[in-house]
Amino acid sequence: MKSVTVHTAATLSNLCCGFDILGMALQQPYDIITINETEGTEISIKHLDNYGLTTDPKQNIAGVVLEAMRSYLKSTQGFEIIIEKKIKPGSGIGSSAASAAGVAVAANAILQANFTQQQLVEFAMEGEVLASGSRHADNLAPCIYGGLVLIRDTPSLDIIAIDTPELYITIVHPQIEIKTSYARSILPKELPLKTAITQWANVAGLVTGFMQHDYSLISRSLKDVVAEPVRSPLIPGFNEVRERSMQVGALGGGISGSGPSLFMLSQTAEIASLVEKEMQSIYEKLGVEYKTYVTTIAKHGVRIV
Amino acid sequence: MKSVTVHTAATLSNLCCGFDILGMALQQPYDIITINETEGTEISIKHLDNYGLTTDPKQNIAGVVLEAMRSYLKSTQGFEIIIEKKIKPGSGIGSSAASAAGVAVAANAILQANFTQQQLVEFAMEGEVLASGSRHADNLAPCIYGGLVLIRDTPSLDIIAIDTPELYITIVHPQIEIKTSYARSILPKELPLKTAITQWANVAGLVTGFMQHDYSLISRSLKDVVAEPVRSPLIPGFNEVRERSMQVGALGGGISGSGPSLFMLSQTAEIASLVEKEMQSIYEKLGVEYKTYVTTIAKHGVRIV
Numbered sequence: 001m002k003s004v005t006v007h008t009a010a011t012l013s014n015l016c017c018g019f020d021i022l023g024m025a026l027q028q029p030y031d032i033i034t035i036n037e038t039e040g041t042e043i044s045i046k047h048l049d050n051y052g053l054t055t056d057p058k059q060n061i062a063g064v065v066l067e068a069m070r071s072y073l074k075s076t077q078g079f080e081i082i083i084e085k086k087i088k089p090g091s092g093i094g095s096s097a098a099s100a101a102g103v104a105v106a107a108n109a110i111l112q113a114n115f116t117q118q119q120l121v122e123f124a125m126e127g128e129v130l131a132s133g134s135r136h137a138d139n140l141a142p143c144i145y146g147g148l149v150l151i152r153d154t155p156s157l158d159i160i161a162i163d164t165p166e167l168y169i170t171i172v173h174p175q176i177e178i179k180t181s182y183a184r185s186i187l188p189k190e191l192p193l194k195t196a197i198t199q200w201a202n203v204a205g206l207v208t209g210f211m212q213h214d215y216s217l218i219s220r221s222l223k224d225v226v227a228e229p230v231r232s233p234l235i236p237g238f239n240e241v242r243e244r245s246m247q248v249g250a251l252g253g254g255i256s257g258s259g260p261s262l263f264m265l266s267q268t269a270e271i272a273s274l275v276e277k278e279m280q281s282i283y284e285k286l287g288v289e290y291k292t293y294v295t296t297i298a299k300h301g302v303r304i305v
Numbered sequence: 306m307k308s309v310t311v312h313t314a315a316t317l318s319n320l321c322c323g324f325d326i327l328g329m330a331l332q333q334p335y336d337i338i339t340i341n342e343t344e345g346t347e348i349s350i351k352h353l354d355n356y357g358l359t360t361d362p363k364q365n366i367a368g369v370v371l372e373a374m375r376s377y378l379k380s381t382q383g384f385e386i387i388i389e390k391k392i393k394p395g396s397g398i399g400s401s402a403a404s405a406a407g408v409a410v411a412a413n414a415i416l417q418a419n420f421t422q423q424q425l426v427e428f429a430m431e432g433e434v435l436a437s438g439s440r441h442a443d444n445l446a447p448c449i450y451g452g453l454v455l456i457r458d459t460p461s462l463d464i465i466a467i468d469t470p471e472l473y474i475t476i477v478h479p480q481i482e483i484k485t486s487y488a489r490s491i492l493p494k495e496l497p498l499k500t501a502i503t504q505w506a507n508v509a510g511l512v513t514g515f516m517q518h519d520y521s522l523i524s525r526s527l528k529d530v531v532a533e534p535v536r537s538p539l540i541p542g543f544n545e546v547r548e549r550s551m552q553v554g555a556l557g558g559g560i561s562g563s564g565p566s567l568f569m570l571s572q573t574a575e576i577a578s579l580v581e582k583e584m585q586s587i588y589e590k591l592g593v594e595y596k597t598y599v600t601t602i603a604k605h606g607v608r609i610v
Contacts, residue, residue, distance in 0.1 A: 021506040152510035158525060160513055190495040193531070200505035201326040205457035207509045208465055211516045220463060226498070 001037040004110045008033060008102025008302045010087045010293075011094035012169070012263050013138035016224040016254045017202035021151050023142035026093070026169060028295035029086045033062065033102040035110050038078040043067060048084035057081075061096050061127035062103040068126045069107045069115075077111070088291075091173045092257040097139030100127025105144065105302035117301070118157050120144050132180050139257065146301040148210060165213035167297055168272035170250070172241065172279040173261040175289035178234055183258035186230045198225050215251060215267050222252030222265065235260050237282045244282065248274040269294070306342040309415045313338060313407025313607045315392045315598075316399035317474070317568050318443035321529040321559045322507035326456050328447035331398070331474060333600040334391045338367065338407040340415050343383040348372060353389035362386075366401050366432035367408040373431045374412045374420075382416070393596075396478045397562040402444030405432030410449065410607035422606070423462050425449050437485050444562065451606040453515060470518035472602055473577035475555070477546065477584040478566040480594035483539055488563035491535045503530050520556055520572050527557030527570065540565050542587045549587065553579040574599070 009030035013023040038044070043057040043066055057063030062081050070077065081103065087095040104124040108115050115123070124140045141149045141159045152158040191199075205221030208214070232238040232255065245253065245264040249271040253264035262279075266272040272294045283290035314335035318328045343349070348362040348371055362368030367386050375382065386408065392400040409429040413420050420428070429445045446454045446464045457463040496504075507526045514522030537543040537560060550558065550569040554576040558569035567584075571577040577599045588595035 017505075018509070019505075020502045021509060150506070150509050150513060152506050152522075152526060158510070160510065160517075160522060162513055187498060190497055191501050192495055193492060196496050196501040196504065196531075197325045199501065200322075200324075200508045201455070201457050203505045204323070204326060204455050204508050204512045205463070205465065207512050208455060208467055208516070211513070212465075217457075217465060221457060226501075 002110050003034060003036045004106045005032065005034040005305050006102045006106045006302050007031070007305055008098040008105070008143060009298050011097060011139040011142045013094065013257045014224070014227065014255070015206065016222045016228070016252070017199050017206055019199070019224065019227050020136065020138060021203070022148065022206075023138040023151070024148045025142040025146045025298040025301060026295045027298045028293050031087055031098045031102055032084040033099070033106055034082040035066070035103065035106045036080045036082070037110065038080050040078040041076040042078050044080050046080065046082045048082060049086070051085055051089055053083075053085070053089065059130075061099045061131055064130050065100045065103045065124055065127040066107050069104065069111065069113065069123050072123070073111060073113060075111060088173065090177060092178070092255070092259045092261040093171060093173070094139035094143060094257065096131035097124070097128060097143050100124035101140050101143035102302050103127070105304065109304055117144050118159060121157055121159065142301070144301040146298050148297065150207065162207060162210055164210045164297055165215065168266045168269050169295050169297070170245070170264045170266065170272045170275040170279065171256065171261055171293045171295070172283065173291045174236060174283055175291070176236070176260050178259045180258045183231055183234070187227060188230065191226060195225050218265065219251040222254065224254050228254055231255055231259055235262065236288055237286050238262065240282050241279055244278040245275045248278055250275050307415050308339060308341045309411045310337065310339040310610050311407045311411045311607050312336070312610055313403040313410070313448060314603050316402060316444045316447045318399065318562045319529070319532065319560070320511065321527045321533070321557070322504050322511055324504070324529065324532050325441065325443060326508070327453065327511075328443040328456070329453045330447040330451045330603040330606060331600045332603045333598050336392055336403045336407060337389040338404070338411055339387040340371070340408070340411045341385045341387070342415065343385050345383040346381040347383050349385050351385065351387045353387060354391070356390055356394055358388075358390070358394065364435075366404045366436055369435050370405045370408045370429055370432040371412050374409065374416065374418065374428050377428070378416060378418060380416060393478065395482060397483070397560070397564045397566040398476060398478070399444035399448060399562065401436035402429070402433060402448050405429035406445050406448035407607050408432070410609065414609055422449050423464060426462055426464065447606070449606040451603050453602065455512065467512060467515055469515045469602055470520065473571045473574050474600050474602070475550070475569045475571065475577045475580040475584065476561065476566055476598045476600070477588065478596045479541060479588055480596070481541070481565050483564045485563045488536055488539070492532060493535065496531060500530050523570065524556040527559065529559050533559055536560055536564055540567065541593055542591050543567065545587050546584055549583040550580045553583055555580050
């Protein structure tokens with residue numbers, strides 16, 4: 001009976017101006033997912049964490065993705081999925097995407113299916129639809145491809161890997177709840193043309209900054225005039241985190257996905273640590289439970305171990 | 306008495322999805338501008354073309370730019386500006402920008418002022434303001450810098466040069482008049498968020514395609530869901546030009562600036578010539594006067610000869 005274990009990591013989506021189209025794979029934190037072949041035809045799910053996620057394979061993201069792949073391949077092989085989530089659900093750093101992508105990659109290996117990365121994103125999307133009701137790939141694609149990716153077109157899954165310089169990412173997850181559906185509902189339905197132009201000028205600047213390894217340009221372009229103005233008030237400490245992170249040398253940052261996690265990019269590990277200290281001090285003072293991470297870009301996607 | 310002559314070329318602005326933020330310098334067509342030092346303190350203007358542009362230095366783009374620079378330098382040196390325009394005013398390929406940028410570069414040389422390219426754009430902007438009433442640099446910046454440029458931020462003139470692969474550009478100028486002010490007035494004041502996201506996904510794709518020398522990605526990204534839907538109906542033959550250009554192998558294209566010129570990008574000189582033939586046949590049939598050009602990207606900006 002075969003068995004495959006993967007590490008499947010957190011991801012940053014949006015990256016300020018890259019709303020709905022950019023995502024970045026992180027080294028930390030990551031979930032550990034094992035798929036074991038079993039006798040019979042059932043899919044069963046076991047959690048090694050305390051997040052209380054469902055073990056019903058028809059309701060669980062990992063179960064749904066595995067079933068979609070099995071069904072596509074007309075396989076009736078039974079499986080046990082063992083999930084140890086370290087990425088807290090609802091944190092805004094791609095927890096559901098990590099489950100969906102991790103299972104897709106693990107199943108691809110155990111079923112010897114040879115799906116392309118793009119096909120794996122397509123299967124994993126079934127899990128994202130279950131989780132959020134919408135087909136989006138800005139966490140899934142970086143989770144599977146690794147690095148920084150652009151999703152130029154979601155329906156056709158036109159996914160483009162973009163080179164980056166060395167970067168350090170500091171994340172703080174204030175332990176408050178923001179429902180993705182609510183964070184979506186408060187977005188403006190329409191944008192003034194001028195605002196939209198500002199956003200796409202910064203997107204072009206950000207992508208160029210990454211590819212040219214131009215830290216200053218990355219810093220100047222890390223602006224979001226669309227989602228941040230309406231979402232940042234939901235996150236206590238937002239302004240202070242950015243201000244104080246910039247003061248200690250961060251390049252910039254903002255809300256990860258639809259929050260509540262915040263991220264800051266830095267050019268050196270030293271600055272990323274200083275940023276973490278600022279974040280800690282801010283949330284200690286605010287009396288808000290939090291968790292911080294200092295990490296780097298994961299060059300590769302979900303890793304079979 | 307010193308004398309400087311420059312060649313100052315046409316430019317493509319917008320490049321479909323890069324509305325208001327991208328511009329590209331062309332090899333052809335170009336204006337020839339000479340500045341001669343004269344006795345006295347006057348600025349006089351002479352035209353070697355038949356476009357009937359004003360020779361009043363306070364109303365003429367070239368005169369205004371030269372006066373701005375002279376005034377900044379507290380110089381009272383007299384000059385004669387001789388302009389031979391080959392870029393027809395109102396064609397949508399940066400005719401006014403070529404005058405403004407050409408004079409700025411020529412004056413910088415003759416006044417031995419050592420202004421940076423960014424400062425030259427700033428001075429030349431005086432001419433664009435006179436011509437169109439708005440401060441925009443998406444023709445000026447490529448005209449002065451050469452190549453493909455991103456104007457990330459207009460107020461601070463954050464101008465970034467972007468690498469490109471070899472490309473051939475076919476332009477057709479149907480000899481109809483579209484006032485820039487009218488072309489601006491019909492733009493939507495607000496965009497649905499979804500439309501804006503589509504535009505910035507394509508901008509990111511286009512910039513990435515240029516930098517990665519990925520012709521297919523350039524082709525997939527050359528889309529404009531903002532200005533083209535409202536402006537293209539003003540230009541007879543628009544749909545046919547695009548359809549037939551694509552059929553003979555063009556990568557894509559659209560309206561140059563606010564029109565009426567149309568541009569198509571191609572990977573080879575052969576395809577660019579086929580595109581020209583299609584354009585010619587379309588406007589012959591429509592009975593609309595036109596002019597076509599097949600050219601390449603000018604790697605350098607205004608050239609002192």
